[in-house]
Amino acid sequence: MPHDENIDVLEAVERQTAALFAQANRLVESLAARVGLEAAHFRCLSVLCRQGPMSVRCLAGLVGLSDEEAAEVVDHLEHDGYAERRREADGHRVLVHPDRVAHRARVEPALRELREAWYPLVRHRCDDLGLLAGLMAESRRLTDLSMTLRTQPEAFTM
Structure with a gap:
């Protein structure tokens, strides 16, 4: 693939990835609102339930908040009965x-x-939604992939 086409593909991947992250963010906000939480609270609670007890600093790093913001979220989660510092x-x-x-x-x-809303969409096909959810849950993989594609040398041609 010529160098210019490689850049075009990378830019398309970056645009699509940004659009997917925006949609994922809207989905998290919607789910959070449905249970009466703010999106940051929902993210923190989800990480805690998946990965188990952790320090506020570790939680902050995993959800993309400052230590102070995460401490504030944990205060709210404690107040609402979702979490406890020990x-x-x-x-x-x-x-x-x-x-x-x-x-x-x-x-x-x-x-x-x-999950029940997704099932009819993927019932007899490859679970692209599950694949995307998995990739987005490990967003560093997408970033790493993008950086790898960016730095790969051009293919050897004769």
């Missing part, structure tokens, strides 16, 4: 623990509705 046995570290019962009762019904 000092670890070593007496030094404080980790945020999700309340899985509250998550199951309040958040999982909205996620189940989403």
